[in-house]
Amino acid sequence: MSRNQLWLDACRNSSVNLKSECGVVLLDVEDLAKDGINRLLALLVGHELSHLKIFNGMELQCEISLPEMAVAICTFSIDGSPPGIAVGAGSSLYIYKNFKPYYKYNVPHGGPNYGEQAEITQLAALSRSTPDVSCSSLLLVGTGHNSLLIIDPQTFNAISRIELPDVPTSIKSSGYYDTEAVILIGTPEAGVFILRSDQKPVQAKPFLPPRSPIVEIAFNGTTVAIATSDHTIRYYTLQGQELRKIAVDTFILTITWIQSTNQELCLLAVSLANGQVHFYRQGILVEQLHFKTYIISMTFGRYGREDGTLVMVSKDGELFVKILNRGYKMAQQTDLKSNKSSVSICKKKALGPAKTKLFVDQTMREKEDPAKMYQLFQEGMCRLHLRALRDWLNLSSSTKADVEQFASISVPEESRCLHLVAKLLGSGSRFMLHLLLQNISDQVIDSLTIMLQVNDGKLVLERSSAKISLMLPTAQHWIKINVKDPTNQGGEVSVIVRKDMEPDCELTVWGSIVCAAKINISPTI
Amino acid sequence: MDPFYTAVSLYRKRNLIQCAQVCTDILQENGQHQAAWILKVRALTQRVAYDDTEVLESLAEATSAENRWTKTAPNGTSTVTSVKTAKRDKSTTSDNRPPTQSRPLSGVVRLNHGGLGGSHDISNSQGTAKSRAQTSRILSRLGTASLSTETESFINVARINLAQYAALSQLVKPLFEYLYFVQGDVKSALELANQAQQSLSILQSCSKDEKNHFWKCAIARCLVRLGLVRQIVQTTSDWHIEMNNTDGVLLIAKSYLIIDQPMAALEIYKKGLEKFPKDTVILSGIARIYEDLQKSEDSVSTYKEILNYDCSNTEAVACIAAYLFYTGQPEWALVLYRRLLQMGIHTAEVFCNIALCCLKTQQFDMVIPCIENALSLAAKDDLLAMIWYNAGHVGLATGDLQLAELCWKLTRRINAYHCEACNNLAVLALLDGRKQEGKALLLASLSLCDDIAEAKFNLEKLTNQDNEPVECLI
Numbered sequence: 001m002s003r004n005q006l007w008l009d010a011c012r013n014s015s016v017n018l019k020s021e022c023g024v025v026l027l028d029v030e031d032l033a034k035d036g037i038n039r040l041l042a043l044l045v046g047h048e049l050s051h052l053k054i055f056n057g058m059e060l061q062c063e064i065s066l067p068e069m070a071v072a073i074c075t076f077s078i079d080g081s082p083p084g085i086a087v088g089a090g091s092s093l094y095i096y097k098n099f100k101p102y103y104k105y106n107v108p109h110g111g112p113n114y115g116e117q118a119e120i121t122q123l124a125a126l127s128r129s130t131p132d133v134s135c136s137s138l139l140l141v142g143t144g145h146n147s148l149l150i151i152d153p154q155t156f157n158a159i160s161r162i163e164l165p166d167v168p169t170s171i172k173s174s175g176y177y178d179t180e181a182v183i184l185i186g187t188p189e190a191g192v193f194i195l196r197s198d199q200k201p202v203q204a205k206p207f208l209p210p211r212s213p214i215v216e217i218a219f220n221g222t223t224v225a226i227a228t229s230d231h232t233i234r235y236y237t238l239q240g241q242e243l244r245k246i247a248v249d250t251f252i253l254t255i256t257w258i259q260s261t262n263q264e265l266c267l268l269a270v271s272l273a274n275g276q277v278h279f280y281r282q283g284i285l286v287e288q289l290h291f292k293t294y295i296i297s298m299t300f301g302r303y304g305r306e307d308g309t310l311v312m313v314s315k316d317g318e319l320f321v322k323i324l325n326r327g328y329k330m331a332q333q334t335d336l337k338s339n340k341s342s343v344s345i346c347k348k349k350a351l352g353p354a355k356t357k358l359f360v361d362q363t364m365r366e367k368e369d370p371a372k373m374y375q376l377f378q379e380g381m382c383r384l385h386l387r388a389l390r391d392w393l394n395l396s397s398s399t400k401a402d403v404e405q406f407a408s409i410s411v412p413e414e415s416r417c418l419h420l421v422a423k424l425l426g427s428g429s430r431f432m433l434h435l436l437l438q439n440i441s442d443q444v445i446d447s448l449t450i451m452l453q454v455n456d457g458k459l460v461l462e463r464s465s466a467k468i469s470l471m472l473p474t475a476q477h478w479i480k481i482n483v484k485d486p487t488n489q490g491g492e493v494s495v496i497v498r499k500d501m502e503p504d505c506e507l508t509v510w511g512s513i514v515c516a517a518k519i520n521i522s523p524t525i
Numbered sequence: 526m527d528p529f530y531t532a533v534s535l536y537r538k539r540n541l542i543q544c545a546q547v548c549t550d551i552l553q554e555n556g557q558h559q560a561a562w563i564l565k566v567r568a569l570t571q572r573v574a575y576d577d578t579e580v581l582e583s584l585a586e587a588t589s590a591e592n593r594w595t596k597t598a599p600n601g602t603s604t605v606t607s608v609k610t611a612k613r614d615k616s617t618t619s620d621n622r623p624p625t626q627s628r629p630l631s632g633v634v635r636l637n638h639g640g641l642g643g644s645h646d647i648s649n650s651q652g653t654a655k656s657r658a659q660t661s662r663i664l665s666r667l668g669t670a671s672l673s674t675e676t677e678s679f680i681n682v683a684r685i686n687l688a689q690y691a692a693l694s695q696l697v698k699p700l701f702e703y704l705y706f707v708q709g710d711v712k713s714a715l716e717l718a719n720q721a722q723q724s725l726s727i728l729q730s731c732s733k734d735e736k737n738h739f740w741k742c743a744i745a746r747c748l749v750r751l752g753l754v755r756q757i758v759q760t761t762s763d764w765h766i767e768m769n770n771t772d773g774v775l776l777i778a779k780s781y782l783i784i785d786q787p788m789a790a791l792e793i794y795k796k797g798l799e800k801f802p803k804d805t806v807i808l809s810g811i812a813r814i815y816e817d818l819q820k821s822e823d824s825v826s827t828y829k830e831i832l833n834y835d836c837s838n839t840e841a842v843a844c845i846a847a848y849l850f851y852t853g854q855p856e857w858a859l860v861l862y863r864r865l866l867q868m869g870i871h872t873a874e875v876f877c878n879i880a881l882c883c884l885k886t887q888q889f890d891m892v893i894p895c896i897e898n899a900l901s902l903a904a905k906d907d908l909l910a911m912i913w914y915n916a917g918h919v920g921l922a923t924g925d926l927q928l929a930e931l932c933w934k935l936t937r938r939i940n941a942y943h944c945e946a947c948n949n950l951a952v953l954a955l956l957d958g959r960k961q962e963g964k965a966l967l968l969a970s971l972s973l974c975d976d977i978a979e980a981k982f983n984l985e986k987l988t989n990q991d992n993e994p995v996e997c998l999i
Binding site for chain 2: 380477
């Protein structure tokens, strides 16, 4: 075939009739006989009778009926024996081994009403520790009493019980329980919660706030893909940061991660209500498959002896098996969608330059004992305050005149410290009065007010007062005031520089005169 | 023991005053003992001699107008105008915050005597006439101080027949150095040098040996000291390259710097580098010129080269650290300043800089102890004022405006001419709503220092709006 195809058609079988009463088929693949050939488990959910069909290749190997409505299925591994199947139905967990019923486990009482038994809502399996240590796994059982139970399938002891704000409807996990495992729990109304087994005490922390109803959560260990009923799929990191958003045309039925064994390929398969199955790589559509009816259930894994198999069950009960093309070249990153309906939100750019390794190493020191560091800092700040005040007092007492307080400066001294020069510019009915005030002392003079008053004549001053709050030694202050003489009769303006005793008081002004000047404006012809 | 032998051994052990005393005793007995005379002269000189190739300032040089050759220099060729243009360029970006505020342009306060440069982030080392006057006073004071230790005047310059001494080759060099360093009588020293050179040229007409260069170097020294730099610069011979040590190169380069010709000085330094490769003194001269010309990357790369050859060169470490601090890598600056501490330089400036670096790299527990160390080590008022200024910034960084105000008020109290503190107090006053006080402080700040870009910016903002100021720069 010349075309670079992602999926190779393995087989399709319409005679298997995987049609369930409720329209829900749950799939899983596992090597149940420990012979290297993975079987397909299909749980057909019925109201009163559920069927569990196990396929070897395209043949039905065995069929098990359950007398009640089974809602969840998962396979779990046990050290030293073939993997077992756990089916959750009602409030019991049916364990099957070697294709035969093995044990029925009743979920312990829970919740406020002790008389009731908890109903199982979801199941998942989590490996206990790394494969070289042990192969056994734990069962994660979600109950209708808003709790998650972690059960050891060998002894059927509940290792822990985690309370949740809402009923867990989907449980996805990754990692190893003994070292570090991440469990994501989706609830219909309270959003998604995350559980990490390395944090003691083990408790569920909110991961995502509730939004539009979640259809499915897919988790591949690093990225969480959440499909919601508003035709979008969102990718999130484990920290809860939204990576990208994919918008699709119609309802999403199911999603699953597709990862090749050498981790090169990482796709998200999305089954849509129009019979299409889309495959997205980092938010970009790379492949589409079309079916006559929509696919209600998908699972990816090793099936038979083939790695990389995608098993799909359609609404009509047909089984489709596709194999991932190992020679598929992912060179082109072309977006198959012509309209830009897939939006990818990039991570926010880091603010400022990246920190060097040394900076990061130095900040690690802060992480070791932050409380002590800040305590030392606060103590230091107090000491600094004290020292500053002490030095301030020392300085204040050592200088003879306190330059910051105005009350101690006597008036006669000030009149020798200020130099006022008044210049009248202009000829005609408009003049400009330039006042130059200079501090010729070596002290700071503050809270001065310059007042202007028309003694004689009809002159119009632009401003009649100006405040100068601070004059440093040898500082000069220029003030320009426009004077208008509309009648051209001339007049007299007196300028008084005054030191305020209460500089901040706006209503009354009282102070002592420091210097004054009189400007005579002669009448213009 | 032979008294002369005693004197020589005392000289070797650097007991210079005792040595001089013993020599005086010998001369009292035997007035013609030339060796004792020479030894005494040498001993007195050694007490007060300094490396005059390092000292850049002297009162005569600073005030001599004829030393400026061109008033308007092309871009990048003059240190004086480069300083002004740099500040002017930065202040025209009125919308954005100017990149470097009125910070010092150098990482090191270059003290006279070429000694250990302690460094602090804010210094007024560039272009304050005050410091120049101070250094020359120190130099002249040295002359008078040494004389005061002598109860009788040892060499009365007026009575010496310089020409006679010039002919005596063994005596003339110590005498020159005595006149130059101890008595500070540069004119007589110059005359002596000239005469010595003349007499030497009469004796050996064409041979170019080291002695010729010694007198040329000596004459150059005197001319630089006297401020008559033109004469040195106008000589075209390369005697400074032919010398065995770098003194000549440094002196000529220094004279070019005095007349504000940094590019020519750079050329001289580079030629000197060819003769004396890996010489850290020449390299530091080059780095200083780059710094004056605002070419900080070149300056830093030169300093790094110096560190290759001499890893404990304090000036290089300090300048690189300051550059790293201001270009956003405070963690490396901290490493370098700690290295300075390890080298034993426990000065207030270093501690202050470490405190600022710690603040920037979030090592909060180290900030205040370093500031306290700096405060206790600060001897001079100016330095104390600067440390309080920086402490104010620490307060500002933690949001403690009261502490910041207190520290800046202290700064102003200790050093009334601190324009940055005025500006910052103005901003705090404006934040508080005390508009008049803020405006007055801004005007005060501007009057203290013309170039301060922040104060100009703030004042502009203030006068443009009659309402509350929107942004002000600290």
